[in-house]
Amino acid sequence: MGLGMQIVYLGFPGSAALEAEAGVQLLRLERFSGVLAGCHLAIERMRHLQPGSQQPAYDVRLDLVSASRELAPLDHCEGDDPVAAMRAAFDAAERQLGSAAPASAVFRSGAGRRDH
Numbered sequence: 001m002g003l004g005m006q007i008v009y010l011g012f013p014g015s016a017a018l019e020a021e022a023g024v025q026l027l028r029l030e031r032f033s034g035v036l037a038g039c040h041l042a043i044e045r046m047r048h049l050q051p052g053s054q055q056p057a058y059d060v061r062l063d064l065v066s067a068s069r070e071l072a073p074l075d076h077c078e079g080d081d082p083v084a085a086m087r088a089a090f091d092a093a094e095r096q097l098g099s100a101a102p103a104s105a106v107f108r109s110g111a112g113r114r115d116h
Helices: 014-029 081-097 105-109
Strands: 004-010 036-045 058-066 071-073 076-077
Touching: 004 014, 004 105, 014 036, 036 081, 058 081, 081 105
Parallel strands: 004 036
Antiparallel strands: 036 058, 058 071, 058 076
16 A cells, blocks of 8 residues: 545645646655655645745645654745645655654654644
């Protein structure tokens, strides 16, 4: 059985292309399936794209769920392109899981914790 993922889109309806990209990104975390049960992915449109605006258009949040159902939220990734922000979030997850020795330390240490 592979990793599970829940996706929520906030402020816009999402798309099949975003969902497909999320599935591709999830495959990168398969090698951590011994400690990882899945993840929660939230993609929020913060604003419509406006030239010259300093605020990013999208905020992507990725929370990792351990095999023992512990939650390890990672830092937000933001940008004007939701795919690029999503890739950055999965890059961060891969770095976090890859640098933990063992990877289960991500959940025990509270690494990546943030206040909501």
